Amino acid sequence: MAEPKTLSETGIGTADLAVSLRGVTKVYGSGVTALGPLDLDVDKGEFVSLLGPSGCGKSTALRLIAGLNAPTSGTVRVSRRANQARGTHSIGFVFQEPTLMPWASVRENVRLPLKLAHQPAAEANSRVGEALTQVGLAEFADAYPRELSGGMKMRVSLARALVTDPDILLMDEPFAALDEITRFRLNNDLLALWRNLRKTVIFVTHSVFESVYLSQRVIVMTSRPGRIGAEFRIAAPEPRGEDFRTSADYAGYCRTVSGALAPSYSGAAG
């Protein structure tokens, strides 16, 4: 996973950008403008959080970047490796729910993206094993999703996103449904993974504390329609850990970001 890769760009102008949105809007069939216009650049290897209240279009933005939905107007550009190998994929997506196939074992769930890419079994097996080890679930490969706790299911989901060795990891409130202790642990594990693998991560959350703890940059979105309200660089030193979580710096960042989020509270009831 650590070997250097020759990256050449298709579809994106600047070599350092992983994702670039220009004037992107999304209008749903009912005429509701869910998003935009939105301009957003994410550097390669950057960890960016999209923070905002429910219904501010942050999940919509993520789905547009993933190509799951098409924008109504504007352009979405995502960098790709030109010589992308079979079974590799530039984007990994982690949904709000673990979104596992209940009829398949953990191993089969993680193997899915490789299977869809027709990758040979032997290579797929070693990749699946590697991804499961990365999230600490190697010994649960043969378990079924229903036998796992919520946190472990999320880890499986993360392993499945990592198995194709993507350049960009899109995460849609992945830990929102978990209890706080599990969430803290997964936050730390995610940071460790990001430090090791140096993927670009775009992380959608409605938790100020989570966004500040994880990200290099927090983008606060306003609702109806979803736009960028404010942007903050979190210049805390790496690696971050429990020390950072209890530091005065952290509290200060959280206060500032919360302040930027405040207009959203009064605007949208609930």
Added chain:
Amino acid sequence: MDALPTPPLAAEPGSPESRTVRLVRILLPIAVLAAGIAVWALVVRINNIPPYVLPGPGAVLQTLIGDWQVLSKSLLVTLLTTLEGFVAAAVGGIVLALLFNQSKWLEYSLFPYAVILQVTPVIAIAPLLLIYLPQETAVIVCAWIVAFFPVLSNTTLGLNSVDRNLAGLFQLYGASRLQTLRYLKLPAALPFILGGLRIAGGLSLIGAVVAEIAAGTAGAGSGLAYRIAESGYRLNIPRMFAALLLLSAAGIVIYGLLALTSHLVLRRWHESALGKEN
């Protein structure tokens, strides 16, 4: 990174409480059956009812054993018809549902007729089928008509109830239609399909019986329903009861087999096949 040492949850089938419950669930229906048979025998004996009006359970059992040669042959004929109707219904229902799922146009064009076939009472269609088709075929077609609809509608429901995010995931990884069908839609629909098959099993037996009755003595058939009709004309009431007994036994066995299949296929993952404690 740590692995959370949560052991897989499992029901404890050996616990004394669940064993008692299971025993009660088996014993209670048997007790009801025994009581019913006792009342039946008593009523027949006290009122001195002649066997050509209402035979006692003893007489029915005697006939069942005495006429086993004839009845077992009829049972086989009816079971074979049922099986053929069931297989036709299963294949037809699933294939049609898959086609509907792949092409909305096909679904819009044909689905109303599937409904019409279903809501028209098969007993009214059977005489017509018997005119145009050879009897064996007509009987199977009858079984198919009654049984295919639950398979079709359940499979359609199952194919349409795929998790939206999972569908998105398949889209993200560029899954082909065939891959989506094979790895996502079919497994997701499996519990629904099995539920439909369970209904279809009983219904194909009903379809076979209806067609045999409609064919009546005019037909060359020798199924159980034919035996019932024939025995009715001859006032051989004990044999009617014996044949009826075999029919419901066949129905119970068919249902039991399909329920068992469903359980075995789904037991690792589906809620319906898991213990309540989980």
